[in-house]
Amino acid sequence: MNFLKLFLLLLLITGGLFAANKNDQRTDYSDDKCGYDPELSMQMLKVLGSGWGYNYDSLLADLGRWSNSPFVRIDSAGSTVEGRILWMLTIEDTSIISSPRKRVSIHARTHPNEVQAFWVTDQIINILLSDSQFAQALRQQCVFNIIPMYNPDGVELGYGRENANGVDIESGWNKEPLQVEVQSLKNLFTSFMTSESPIKVALNMHSSVSCTRYFVYHHENGTSDLFTQYEKQFIGGVRSYWPEGFEPWDYFVSWGTSTPTQYPESWFWLNYQEQVMALTYEDMNCSSAGDYDKTASALLNGVADYLEISKIPLPIEPAEPIITPNEFAVMEVYPNPVKQHFNSKIKLTLADNMHGQLFVFDVLGRKVAEIKKGLFLKGANILSISDLNLPGGIYFTSFITESGVVSKKMISLR
Numbered sequence: 001m002n003f004l005k006l007f008l009l010l011l012l013i014t015g016g017l018f019a020a021n022k023n024d025q026r027t028d029y030s031d032d033k034c035g036y037d038p039e040l041s042m043q044m045l046k047v048l049g050s051g052w053g054y055n056y057d058s059l060l061a062d063l064g065r066w067s068n069s070p071f072v073r074i075d076s077a078g079s080t081v082e083g084r085i086l087w088m089l090t091i092e093d094t095s096i097i098s099s100p101r102k103r104v105s106i107h108a109r110t111h112p113n114e115v116q117a118f119w120v121t122d123q124i125i126n127i128l129l130s131d132s133q134f135a136q137a138l139r140q141q142c143v144f145n146i147i148p149m150y151n152p153d154g155v156e157l158g159y160g161r162e163n164a165n166g167v168d169i170e171s172g173w174n175k176e177p178l179q180v181e182v183q184s185l186k187n188l189f190t191s192f193m194t195s196e197s198p199i200k201v202a203l204n205m206h207s208s209v210s211c212t213r214y215f216v217y218h219h220e221n222g223t224s225d226l227f228t229q230y231e232k233q234f235i236g237g238v239r240s241y242w243p244e245g246f247e248p249w250d251y252f253v254s255w256g257t258s259t260p261t262q263y264p265e266s267w268f269w270l271n272y273q274e275q276v277m278a279l280t281y282e283d284m285n286c287s288s289a290g291d292y293d294k295t296a297s298a299l300l301n302g303v304a305d306y307l308e309i310s311k312i313p314l315p316i317e318p319a320e321p322i323i324t325p326n327e328f329a330v331m332e333v334y335p336n337p338v339k340q341h342f343n344s345k346i347k348l349t350l351a352d353n354m355h356g357q358l359f360v361f362d363v364l365g366r367k368v369a370e371i372k373k374g375l376f377l378k379g380a381n382i383l384s385i386s387d388l389n390l391p392g393g394i395y396f397t398s399f400i401t402e403s404g405v406v407s408k409k410m411i412s413l414r
Ligand SMILES: [Zn+2]
Pocket: 034, 111, 114, 206, 207
């Protein structure tokens, strides 16, 4: 382990020399906040292994683990050029009626070689799923939407920065036709912004070869005086939890002359101005990176303060019945996607006792499984579907009765 650290350090030193010698060749990345160096990225890939130590399979394994929490829902947020799913965790405590919730969006690994951005995100998820009072309070008052790997094709292909089309999807948010990953994220953000719980904080997680922790601050020339007050409040708030860990707000100032239009933060600014605190966070892309738990804790505490969240959980009340008088049945599938070890269940809540049939159909409408036929009881009926063992794909589970049909889409993972 010590040898590995030493080797990485040597790589970084030689990588730094490479970068210094090749500054004139880096014009394509002249506005790069992360400080990309292709040589260094390739060297790190060789040392750390597939996906810089965390690839798509690692993510699938973690999705299985995270989905065991009753506070996690897993959905597809879209797909990639090569057809991989952009997996998203939604973390909230739905046993508490709290609406509108304060929505926090986090996406990481736009740039595949910035694996530290994932490790911070991983610790954010760990904190949010913990038993602490702080976590309970956050889950009750907020909803977190987290995409741990926004560029899985790039991760699998060993690209430092680009998607499968060779395009850097950190920019190009203003360029038609959009890359499919950009289109997916734009659609997702748009749907959240028109929901009853719009996004309040959007964190775009990166890591920088400058080997420091900082936020990319947007100057008032590209935003507004009011927004820069909010930025200073937010960044200062995070930093107050670990002053020596983070650089001050003016460490990296961008948008000094006008508003660029190509970035995700630009898209938020142009459409929603001060409503959304949309910022890039840069962790340390170097061998001395670490303290991811401390970083994650400071970030979440800063978010909570900025959103004026009470850090004391509310008393737990029983959930309201989810069925309304004009519905005969409500169906939920969780966790969804479904996989053998995910222990997925169907929860069918009925207004009355009724006879029915519960089947699974594929996208072509072919019946592929029968879960139960016969009498279903009033209230919650919970049925395990962990042993269905379906091939990967999209399915519909349908409850068929004389009163009507209720269906739910579900995704099967292999
Ligand atoms: Zn980056």
